[in-house]
Amino acid sequence: MNLSDEIRKQKIAKLTAYDVRFPTSLTLDGSDAVHTDPDYSIAYVVLKLSDSPVEGHGFAFTIGNGTDIVVHAIESYRYLVEGRSLGDIYGNFGKFWRDLTNDSQLRWLGPEKGVVHMACAAILNALWDAWGKLEKKPVWKLVSDFTPEQLLSVIDFRYMTDAITQDEALQILRTNESTKAQREQEILKTGIPAYVTSVGWMGYSDEKIKKRCEEGLAEGWKYYKMKVGVSVDDDYRRAKLIRSVIGYENKLMMDANQVWDVQQAIDWMHKLAEFKPLWIEEPTSPDDVLGHEAVAKAMNPLGIGVATGEHCANRVMFKQLITRGALQFCQVDGCRTGSINELLSILLLAAKHKIPVCPHAGGVGLCELVQHISIFNYICIAPTFENQMTEFANHLHEHFIAPVVMKNGRYHAPLVPGYSAELKKDSLEAHIYPHGSVWKELTANGQHKPRH
Ligand SMILES: C[C@H](O)[C@@H](O)CC(=O)C(=O)O
Numbered sequence: 001m002n003l004s005d006e007i008r009k010q011k012i013a014k015l016t017a018y019d020v021r022f023p024t025s026l027t028l029d030g031s032d033a034v035h036t037d038p039d040y041s042i043a044y045v046v047l048k049l050s051d052s053p054v055e056g057h058g059f060a061f062t063i064g065n066g067t068d069i070v071v072h073a074i075e076s077y078r079y080l081v082e083g084r085s086l087g088d089i090y091g092n093f094g095k096f097w098r099d100l101t102n103d104s105q106l107r108w109l110g111p112e113k114g115v116v117h118m119a120c121a122a123i124l125n126a127l128w129d130a131w132g133k134l135e136k137k138p139v140w141k142l143v144s145d146f147t148p149e150q151l152l153s154v155i156d157f158r159y160m161t162d163a164i165t166q167d168e169a170l171q172i173l174r175t176n177e178s179t180k181a182q183r184e185q186e187i188l189k190t191g192i193p194a195y196v197t198s199v200g201w202m203g204y205s206d207e208k209i210k211k212r213c214e215e216g217l218a219e220g221w222k223y224y225k226m227k228v229g230v231s232v233d234d235d236y237r238r239a240k241l242i243r244s245v246i247g248y249e250n251k252l253m254m255d256a257n258q259v260w261d262v263q264q265a266i267d268w269m270h271k272l273a274e275f276k277p278l279w280i281e282e283p284t285s286p287d288d289v290l291g292h293e294a295v296a297k298a299m300n301p302l303g304i305g306v307a308t309g310e311h312c313a314n315r316v317m318f319k320q321l322i323t324r325g326a327l328q329f330c331q332v333d334g335c336r337t338g339s340i341n342e343l344l345s346i347l348l349l350a351a352k353h354k355i356p357v358c359p360h361a362g363g364v365g366l367c368e369l370v371q372h373i374s375i376f377n378y379i380c381i382a383p384t385f386e387n388q389m390t391e392f393a394n395h396l397h398e399h400f401i402a403p404v405v406m407k408n409g410r411y412h413a414p415l416v417p418g419y420s421a422e423l424k425k426d427s428l429e430a431h432i433y434p435h436g437s438v439w440k441e442l443t444a445n446g447q448h449k450p451r452h
């Protein structure tokens with residue numbers, strides 16, 4: 001990896017982690033069949049450097065209670081991060097990724113899954129943010145400018161080589177190399193396609209759903225997602241309502257958030273099939289590869305795909321799902337798997353199998369992150385927008401220093417250096433849990449009761 005001396009000499013001087021929560025449960029933004037009252041939250045990492053005012057900011061997304069556990073886990077990795085030079089980290093990022101995610105004792109809590117993996121993702125996201133800022137590039141541009149060989153060097157291919165070899169990955173990247181510049185110009189002009197989730201959260205009234213769909217149409221949206229899975233009669237009524245507003249020329253997707261047994265998913269979706277959903281998302285347990293495969297087989301004749309990924313812990317799970325034909329839409333998440341290093345291996349595997357990647361972004365800050373992933377995926381790995389769109393949820397963007405820019409239902413490429421992950425100072429301070437001003441006030445007036 002080519003690194004300037006300026007970058008190489010920096011050390012990570014300090015890692016700080018914060019528990020930051022937003023009270024979205026008050027309005028039921030983000031609610032679904034199983035997460036009925038989420039408070040969108042992040043375990044937020046700030047990395048200070050030894051010889052530069054640049055800071056790396058990153059996070060893992062959570063939905064309230066338990067964010068403190070992720071913060072604690074992040075702090076357990078401090079000894080591997082503080083004092084490390086950036087030359088050492090970025091110079092061989094694949095190796096650093098392995099050092100971090102496979103700490104010989106902490107790995108027992110995963111490995112590469114759950115709270116420890118989310119903690120690693122938050123730290124790695126902050127490192128990518130710092131790298132982008134030091135190179136004065138948004139992260140999508142930083143990664144897109146890598147040569148195929150440099151790109152491969154940040155990936156840990158262990159556990160993937162039976163599904164995709166480094167040579168196959170190199171081939172995919174080399175095939176796209178000569179036309180990268182063209183696609184970069186294209187996305188700078190027109191952005192990338194997106195779909196909107198915030199029209200159909202489970203806790204919204206019919207009136208609110210109708211209004212949100214009408215607003216969506218006026219804003220130029222073509223793809224809409226609704227939550228399903230509590231009552232089939234309610235789902236039927238809501239799907240009919242949404243279709244009556246958006247018509248059949250626009251696309252509708254459905255998300256069950258893991259609520260069903262396998263056969264129940266199949267039966268339920270037969271009842272909703274007349275609304276022609278493009279996909280059913282998370283029909284059953286996120287770990288149930290065979291279950292997803294069975295649902296996919298049953299949905300195929302109905303023209304409905306299976307989408308999943310927001311709860312897929314790592315590349316190994318994606319390997320099972322993709323190679324078994326158990327998903328038709330790959331919903332990688334910017335914080336659950338091990339950041340860009342691991343995402344790259346999943347994107348390459350998806351490209352090998354011609355599976356569209358539609359990153360998950362229903363949360364706080366996820367849209368800010370995943371726009372980078374979709375952009376470099378399009379530029380370097382999967383140069384198509386056929387069924388390949390990025391989720392958008394219209395909440396809490398105002399708290400970020402460089403929020404997403406949406407126009408006509410499309411993300412416009414972020415131009416600010418870094419990973420778009422940095423919170424405004426005031427927002428951070430006000431939302432720190434439980435002592436930030438927002439939480440103090442909600443607790444004092446009885447709108448919030450701590451759950452422990
Ligand atoms: C709890 C989250 O809001 C979840 O419902 C998001 C999700 O499933 C999605 O965006 O997709």
Ligand SMILES: [Mg+2]
Pocket residue numbers: 255257281282310362
């Ligand atoms: Mg979902």
